[in-house]
Amino acid sequence: MIPALDQADHSHDLTQPEPTWHESLAAAIRDPQVLLQRLGLPLTLLPQTTRAAKQFSVMVPESYLQRMQPGDLNDPLLRQVLPLGDELLDVPGFIADAVDDQSARIAPGLLKKYAGRALMIVTGACAIHCRYCFRRHYPYNEEPRRLEDWQPALDALAADESIHEVLLSGGDPLIVPDRRLSDLIRSLEQIPHLQRLRIHSRLPIVLPNRVGPDLISLLTESRLTPIMVVHANHPHEIQRDCADALRTLVRSGVTTLNQSVLLRGVNDSVDLLQELSERLINLGVIPYYLHQLDRVQGAAHFEVDEAFGLSLIKQLRKRLPAYAVPRYVREEAGQPHKSPLE
Ligand SMILES: *Cc1c(COP(=O)(O)O)cnc(C)c1O
Numbered sequence: 001m002i003p004a005l006d007q008a009d010h011s012h013d014l015t016q017p018e019p020t021w022h023e024s025l026a027a028a029i030r031d032p033q034v035l036l037q038r039l040g041l042p043l044t045l046l047p048q049t050t051r052a053a054k055q056f057s058v059m060v061p062e063s064y065l066q067r068m069q070p071g072d073l074n075d076p077l078l079r080q081v082l083p084l085g086d087e088l089l090d091v092p093g094f095i096a097d098a099v100d101d102q103s104a105r106i107a108p109g110l111l112k113k114y115a116g117r118a119l120m121i122v123t124g125a126c127a128i129h130c131r132y133c134f135r136r137h138y139p140y141n142e143e144p145r146r147l148e149d150w151q152p153a154l155d156a157l158a159a160d161e162s163i164h165e166v167l168l169s170g171g172d173p174l175i176v177p178d179r180r181l182s183d184l185i186r187s188l189e190q191i192p193h194l195q196r197l198r199i200h201s202r203l204p205i206v207l208p209n210r211v212g213p214d215l216i217s218l219l220t221e222s223r224l225t226p227i228m229v230v231h232a233n234h235p236h237e238i239q240r241d242c243a244d245a246l247r248t249l250v251r252s253g254v255t256t257l258n259q260s261v262l263l264r265g266v267n268d269s270v271d272l273l274q275e276l277s278e279r280l281i282n283l284g285v286i287p288y289y290l291h292q293l294d295r296v297q298g299a300a301h302f303e304v305d306e307a308f309g310l311s312l313i314k315q316l317r318k319r320l321p322a323y324a325v326p327r328y329v330r331e332e333a334g335q336p337h338k339s340p341l342e
Protein backbone atom coordinates (compact mmCIF):
# COMPACT_ATOMS: atom_id res chain seq x y z
CA MET A 1 0.00 0.00 0.00
CA ILE A 2 1.46 3.36 -1.04
CA PRO A 3 0.68 6.15 1.43
CA ALA A 4 -1.42 8.98 0.04
CA LEU A 5 0.52 11.76 -1.60
CA ASP A 6 -1.04 14.60 0.33
CA GLN A 7 -0.85 12.96 3.70
CA ALA A 8 0.86 15.50 5.95
CA ASP A 9 3.45 14.35 8.43
CA HIS A 10 1.96 14.88 11.88
CA SER A 11 4.12 12.20 13.45
CA HIS A 12 6.51 14.67 15.11
CA ASP A 13 5.88 16.24 18.48
CA LEU A 14 4.24 19.59 17.83
CA THR A 15 5.71 21.08 21.00
CA GLN A 16 9.23 20.67 19.58
CA PRO A 17 10.50 23.33 17.18
CA GLU A 18 11.11 22.02 13.65
CA PRO A 19 14.78 21.15 13.21
CA THR A 20 16.82 23.27 10.81
CA TRP A 21 18.27 21.44 7.84
CA HIS A 22 21.70 21.65 9.42
CA GLU A 23 20.31 19.88 12.49
CA SER A 24 18.59 17.25 10.33
CA LEU A 25 21.85 16.66 8.51
CA ALA A 26 23.82 16.35 11.75
CA ALA A 27 21.24 13.86 13.06
CA ALA A 28 21.41 11.57 10.00
CA ILE A 29 22.06 7.91 10.83
CA ARG A 30 25.71 6.99 10.24
CA ASP A 31 25.95 3.75 12.18
CA PRO A 32 24.93 0.50 10.42
CA GLN A 33 23.80 -1.04 13.70
CA VAL A 34 21.51 1.91 14.46
CA LEU A 35 20.03 1.67 10.96
CA LEU A 36 19.21 -2.02 11.46
CA GLN A 37 17.85 -1.48 14.97
CA ARG A 38 15.67 1.48 14.00
CA LEU A 39 14.00 -0.66 11.34
CA GLY A 40 13.76 -3.80 13.48
CA LEU A 41 16.01 -5.78 11.15
CA PRO A 42 18.11 -8.80 12.19
CA LEU A 43 21.53 -7.92 13.57
CA THR A 44 22.90 -11.02 11.83
CA LEU A 45 23.34 -8.66 8.85
CA LEU A 46 25.74 -6.50 10.80
CA PRO A 47 29.05 -8.18 9.84
CA GLN A 48 28.53 -7.82 6.07
CA THR A 49 26.98 -4.38 6.43
CA THR A 50 29.90 -3.16 8.52
CA ARG A 51 32.43 -4.56 6.04
CA ALA A 52 30.73 -2.93 3.06
CA ALA A 53 30.36 0.34 4.99
CA LYS A 54 34.14 0.50 5.39
CA GLN A 55 34.40 1.22 1.63
CA PHE A 56 31.54 3.72 1.53
CA SER A 57 29.99 4.69 4.84
CA VAL A 58 26.32 4.66 5.84
CA MET A 59 24.34 7.86 5.79
CA VAL A 60 20.54 8.05 6.03
CA PRO A 61 18.58 11.16 7.08
CA GLU A 62 15.71 10.68 9.51
CA SER A 63 13.12 12.00 7.04
CA TYR A 64 14.14 9.32 4.54
CA LEU A 65 14.05 6.58 7.17
CA GLN A 66 10.50 7.67 8.07
CA ARG A 67 9.40 6.72 4.56
CA MET A 68 10.58 3.10 4.92
CA GLN A 69 8.55 0.12 6.06
CA PRO A 70 10.01 -1.19 9.36
CA GLY A 71 10.96 -4.88 9.31
CA ASP A 72 11.11 -5.10 5.51
CA LEU A 73 14.59 -5.94 4.32
CA ASN A 74 13.42 -5.47 0.74
CA ASP A 75 12.06 -2.00 1.31
CA PRO A 76 12.99 -0.10 -1.88
CA LEU A 77 14.28 2.91 0.03
CA LEU A 78 16.31 0.78 2.40
CA ARG A 79 17.84 -1.11 -0.55
CA GLN A 80 19.30 2.18 -1.77
CA VAL A 81 21.17 2.87 1.46
CA LEU A 82 21.90 -0.44 3.23
CA PRO A 83 25.47 -1.71 2.64
CA LEU A 84 25.53 -5.39 1.67
CA GLY A 85 28.29 -7.93 1.14
CA ASP A 86 27.45 -7.90 -2.60
CA GLU A 87 29.25 -4.56 -2.85
CA LEU A 88 32.56 -6.25 -2.08
CA LEU A 89 32.38 -8.61 -5.06
CA ASP A 90 34.76 -7.75 -7.87
CA VAL A 91 32.73 -7.93 -11.07
CA PRO A 92 34.55 -7.55 -14.41
CA GLY A 93 33.59 -4.31 -16.19
CA PHE A 94 32.63 -2.50 -12.98
CA ILE A 95 35.38 0.06 -12.33
CA ALA A 96 36.17 3.08 -10.11
CA ASP A 97 35.72 5.88 -12.70
CA ALA A 98 32.89 4.41 -14.77
CA VAL A 99 32.13 7.55 -16.77
CA ASP A 100 35.68 8.85 -17.36
CA ASP A 101 35.21 12.06 -15.37
CA GLN A 102 38.94 12.55 -15.09
CA SER A 103 39.52 13.23 -18.80
CA ALA A 104 36.66 15.79 -18.85
CA ARG A 105 38.26 17.90 -16.09
CA ILE A 106 39.13 21.29 -17.64
CA ALA A 107 40.04 22.98 -14.34
CA PRO A 108 40.04 21.91 -10.69
CA GLY A 109 36.42 21.05 -9.87
CA LEU A 110 35.16 21.70 -13.41
CA LEU A 111 34.06 19.02 -15.89
CA LYS A 112 33.08 19.78 -19.46
CA LYS A 113 31.76 16.92 -21.54
CA TYR A 114 28.97 18.52 -23.55
CA ALA A 115 28.45 21.62 -25.71
CA GLY A 116 27.24 24.78 -23.99
CA ARG A 117 27.36 23.49 -20.43
CA ALA A 118 29.93 22.72 -17.77
CA LEU A 119 29.62 21.00 -14.42
CA MET A 120 31.15 22.10 -11.11
CA ILE A 121 31.92 19.50 -8.46
CA VAL A 122 30.94 21.84 -5.63
CA THR A 123 31.53 19.35 -2.82
CA GLY A 124 32.06 15.65 -2.25
CA ALA A 125 29.60 15.50 0.61
CA CYS A 126 26.00 14.27 0.42
CA ALA A 127 23.08 14.00 2.83
CA ILE A 128 22.61 10.33 1.97
CA HIS A 129 24.94 7.62 0.73
CA CYS A 130 23.36 5.78 -2.20
CA ARG A 131 25.02 2.42 -2.59
CA TYR A 132 24.89 2.54 -6.40
CA CYS A 133 26.47 6.00 -6.63
CA PHE A 134 28.60 6.42 -9.75
CA ARG A 135 30.89 8.86 -8.00
CA ARG A 136 31.40 6.67 -4.92
CA HIS A 137 35.11 6.49 -5.76
CA TYR A 138 35.53 10.08 -7.06
CA PRO A 139 38.74 11.73 -5.74
CA TYR A 140 36.88 14.63 -4.10
CA ASN A 141 39.86 15.53 -1.92
CA GLU A 142 41.57 16.95 -5.00
CA GLU A 143 38.76 19.43 -5.72
CA PRO A 144 38.45 23.08 -4.55
CA ARG A 145 36.74 23.96 -1.29
CA ARG A 146 37.02 27.67 -0.54
CA LEU A 147 35.80 30.36 -2.93
CA GLU A 148 39.35 31.46 -3.82
CA ASP A 149 40.14 27.87 -4.81
CA TRP A 150 37.39 28.16 -7.43
CA GLN A 151 39.19 30.97 -9.27
CA PRO A 152 40.78 28.72 -11.92
CA ALA A 153 37.37 27.13 -12.67
CA LEU A 154 35.70 30.56 -12.80
CA ASP A 155 38.47 31.77 -15.12
CA ALA A 156 37.95 28.73 -17.37
CA LEU A 157 34.20 29.45 -17.51
CA ALA A 158 34.84 33.13 -18.25
CA ALA A 159 37.26 32.22 -21.04
CA ASP A 160 34.79 30.00 -22.90
CA GLU A 161 31.92 32.02 -24.32
CA SER A 162 30.23 28.91 -25.66
CA ILE A 163 29.21 27.94 -22.11
CA HIS A 164 25.70 29.19 -21.32
CA GLU A 165 24.77 26.91 -18.47
CA VAL A 166 26.61 25.91 -15.31
CA LEU A 167 25.61 22.78 -13.44
CA LEU A 168 26.31 22.61 -9.74
CA SER A 169 26.85 18.97 -8.82
CA GLY A 170 28.96 16.85 -6.52
CA GLY A 171 28.44 15.14 -4.18
CA ASP A 172 25.44 17.29 -3.43
CA PRO A 173 25.81 21.04 -4.00
CA LEU A 174 22.91 21.87 -1.66
CA ILE A 175 24.86 20.51 1.29
CA VAL A 176 26.83 23.74 1.06
CA PRO A 177 25.46 26.47 3.37
CA ASP A 178 23.49 29.27 1.71
CA ARG A 179 26.21 31.85 2.40
CA ARG A 180 28.82 29.88 0.46
CA LEU A 181 26.37 28.94 -2.25
CA SER A 182 25.38 32.57 -2.58
CA ASP A 183 29.04 33.65 -2.95
CA LEU A 184 29.54 31.07 -5.67
CA ILE A 185 26.37 32.09 -7.53
CA ARG A 186 27.35 35.79 -7.31
CA SER A 187 30.70 34.96 -8.92
CA LEU A 188 28.98 33.01 -11.69
CA GLU A 189 26.53 35.87 -12.33
CA GLN A 190 29.47 38.10 -13.17
CA ILE A 191 30.34 35.96 -16.18
CA PRO A 192 28.26 37.67 -18.90
CA HIS A 193 27.74 34.71 -21.24
CA LEU A 194 26.27 32.47 -18.50
CA GLN A 195 22.47 32.34 -18.73
CA ARG A 196 21.31 29.38 -16.66
CA LEU A 197 22.18 27.82 -13.33
CA ARG A 198 21.27 24.18 -12.97
CA ILE A 199 21.49 22.45 -9.59
CA HIS A 200 21.66 18.67 -9.42
CA SER A 201 20.62 17.69 -5.91
CA ARG A 202 19.04 14.84 -4.01
CA LEU A 203 18.43 17.02 -0.93
CA PRO A 204 14.86 18.07 -1.84
CA ILE A 205 14.12 14.33 -1.81
CA VAL A 206 16.13 13.08 1.17
CA LEU A 207 16.46 16.19 3.37
CA PRO A 208 13.39 18.19 2.34
CA ASN A 209 13.74 20.92 4.96
CA ARG A 210 16.73 22.15 2.90
CA VAL A 211 14.13 23.77 0.64
CA GLY A 212 13.41 26.83 2.75
CA PRO A 213 12.78 30.52 2.07
CA ASP A 214 16.51 31.35 1.95
CA LEU A 215 17.25 28.81 -0.76
CA ILE A 216 14.20 29.88 -2.75
CA SER A 217 15.32 33.53 -2.62
CA LEU A 218 18.81 32.56 -3.67
CA LEU A 219 17.43 30.78 -6.73
CA THR A 220 14.68 33.17 -7.76
CA GLU A 221 16.62 36.40 -7.22
CA SER A 222 19.54 35.38 -9.39
CA ARG A 223 20.13 36.87 -12.84
CA LEU A 224 20.62 33.28 -13.99
CA THR A 225 17.55 31.19 -14.82
CA PRO A 226 17.36 28.47 -12.15
CA ILE A 227 16.74 24.82 -12.96
CA MET A 228 16.60 22.16 -10.27
CA VAL A 229 17.22 18.52 -11.12
CA VAL A 230 16.27 16.29 -8.20
CA HIS A 231 16.90 12.57 -7.89
CA ALA A 232 14.13 10.22 -6.79
CA ASN A 233 13.94 6.57 -7.78
CA HIS A 234 10.79 5.24 -6.17
CA PRO A 235 7.25 6.58 -5.58
CA HIS A 236 7.55 6.03 -1.82
CA GLU A 237 10.20 8.76 -1.79
CA ILE A 238 7.67 11.32 -3.06
CA GLN A 239 5.47 11.80 -0.02
CA ARG A 240 5.04 13.94 3.08
CA ASP A 241 7.77 16.56 3.60
CA CYS A 242 9.39 15.65 0.28
CA ALA A 243 6.18 16.34 -1.66
CA ASP A 244 5.91 19.69 0.17
CA ALA A 245 9.47 20.63 -0.80
CA LEU A 246 8.91 19.80 -4.46
CA ARG A 247 5.66 21.76 -4.49
CA THR A 248 7.48 24.75 -2.98
CA LEU A 249 10.15 24.67 -5.66
CA VAL A 250 7.63 24.42 -8.47
CA ARG A 251 5.36 27.14 -7.10
CA SER A 252 8.34 29.47 -6.75
CA GLY A 253 8.83 29.22 -10.48
CA VAL A 254 11.92 27.03 -10.43
CA THR A 255 11.84 24.59 -13.35
CA THR A 256 12.13 21.25 -11.56
CA LEU A 257 13.09 17.99 -13.22
CA ASN A 258 13.71 14.52 -11.83
CA GLN A 259 16.29 11.95 -12.76
CA SER A 260 16.22 8.34 -11.62
CA VAL A 261 18.55 5.42 -11.88
CA LEU A 262 17.06 2.09 -12.97
CA LEU A 263 17.87 -0.20 -10.04
CA ARG A 264 17.28 -3.91 -9.63
CA GLY A 265 15.05 -4.63 -6.66
CA VAL A 266 14.16 -0.94 -6.28
CA ASN A 267 12.26 0.38 -9.30
CA ASP A 268 12.58 -2.23 -12.09
CA SER A 269 8.83 -2.50 -12.62
CA VAL A 270 6.50 -0.66 -14.95
CA ASP A 271 3.89 -0.15 -12.22
CA LEU A 272 6.44 1.52 -9.95
CA LEU A 273 7.87 3.71 -12.70
CA GLN A 274 4.37 4.77 -13.66
CA GLU A 275 3.51 5.61 -10.05
CA LEU A 276 6.77 7.56 -9.70
CA SER A 277 6.08 9.60 -12.84
CA GLU A 278 2.51 10.29 -11.79
CA ARG A 279 3.50 11.48 -8.33
CA LEU A 280 6.11 13.75 -9.88
CA ILE A 281 3.88 15.29 -12.54
CA ASN A 282 1.07 15.77 -10.02
CA LEU A 283 3.47 18.08 -8.19
CA GLY A 284 4.60 19.77 -11.39
CA VAL A 285 7.98 17.98 -11.58
CA ILE A 286 8.92 16.66 -15.01
CA PRO A 287 10.58 13.23 -15.33
CA TYR A 288 13.82 13.94 -17.20
CA TYR A 289 16.17 10.96 -17.29
CA LEU A 290 16.00 7.30 -16.37
CA HIS A 291 19.65 6.31 -16.23
CA GLN A 292 21.00 2.91 -17.02
CA LEU A 293 23.29 2.17 -14.07
CA ASP A 294 26.86 3.36 -14.51
CA ARG A 295 29.15 0.38 -14.14
CA VAL A 296 30.87 1.47 -10.97
CA GLN A 297 32.73 -0.97 -8.75
CA GLY A 298 30.49 -2.29 -5.97
CA ALA A 299 27.16 -1.65 -7.72
CA ALA A 300 26.88 -4.67 -10.04
CA HIS A 301 24.00 -6.21 -8.05
CA PHE A 302 21.84 -3.18 -8.93
CA GLU A 303 22.20 -3.58 -12.68
CA VAL A 304 19.06 -4.15 -14.75
CA ASP A 305 19.44 -5.73 -18.15
CA GLU A 306 19.16 -3.07 -20.85
CA ALA A 307 16.65 -5.06 -22.93
CA PHE A 308 14.41 -5.29 -19.87
CA GLY A 309 14.83 -1.56 -19.26
CA LEU A 310 13.73 -0.92 -22.83
CA SER A 311 10.65 -3.05 -22.39
CA LEU A 312 9.75 -1.05 -19.26
CA ILE A 313 9.99 2.26 -21.15
CA LYS A 314 7.94 0.91 -24.04
CA GLN A 315 5.16 -0.11 -21.65
CA LEU A 316 5.40 3.20 -19.82
CA ARG A 317 4.90 5.04 -23.09
CA LYS A 318 1.58 3.22 -23.54
CA ARG A 319 0.38 4.33 -20.12
CA LEU A 320 1.46 7.95 -19.73
CA PRO A 321 1.53 11.27 -21.56
CA ALA A 322 4.80 11.73 -23.41
CA TYR A 323 6.01 14.45 -21.02
CA ALA A 324 5.75 11.98 -18.14
CA VAL A 325 8.02 9.37 -19.72
CA PRO A 326 11.70 9.93 -18.83
CA ARG A 327 14.40 9.54 -21.47
CA TYR A 328 16.13 6.22 -20.91
CA VAL A 329 19.85 6.94 -21.31
CA ARG A 330 23.29 5.67 -20.62
CA GLU A 331 26.40 7.73 -20.12
CA GLU A 332 29.18 6.66 -22.46
CA ALA A 333 32.65 8.09 -22.01
CA GLY A 334 33.67 10.31 -24.91
CA GLN A 335 30.15 10.81 -26.32
CA PRO A 336 28.84 14.38 -26.92
CA HIS A 337 25.61 13.74 -24.94
CA LYS A 338 24.01 11.03 -22.81
CA SER A 339 23.20 8.17 -25.16
CA PRO A 340 19.49 7.46 -25.69
CA LEU A 341 18.76 3.74 -25.38
CA GLU A 342 15.36 3.81 -27.05
C1 LIG B 1 25.24 14.48 -17.37
C2 LIG B 1 26.16 15.64 -17.49
C3 LIG B 1 25.68 16.90 -17.90
C4 LIG B 1 24.22 17.16 -18.15
O1 LIG B 1 23.75 16.60 -19.32
P1 LIG B 1 22.31 17.04 -19.83
O2 LIG B 1 22.01 16.15 -20.96
O3 LIG B 1 22.41 18.48 -20.19
O4 LIG B 1 21.39 16.87 -18.66
C5 LIG B 1 26.59 17.93 -18.07
N1 LIG B 1 27.90 17.76 -17.84
C6 LIG B 1 28.39 16.59 -17.42
C7 LIG B 1 29.86 16.46 -17.19
C8 LIG B 1 27.55 15.48 -17.23
O5 LIG B 1 28.05 14.33 -16.79
Ligand code: SF4
Binds near residue numbers: 127128129202
Ligand atom coordinates in the same frame (compact mmCIF):
# COMPACT_ATOMS: atom_id res chain seq x y z
S1 SF4 C 1 23.10 11.81 -3.44
FE1 SF4 C 1 23.88 11.55 -5.54
S2 SF4 C 1 26.09 11.93 -5.38
FE2 SF4 C 1 25.31 11.56 -3.29
S3 SF4 C 1 25.60 9.36 -2.92
FE3 SF4 C 1 23.52 9.62 -3.75
S4 SF4 C 1 23.73 9.35 -5.96
FE4 SF4 C 1 25.78 9.74 -5.13
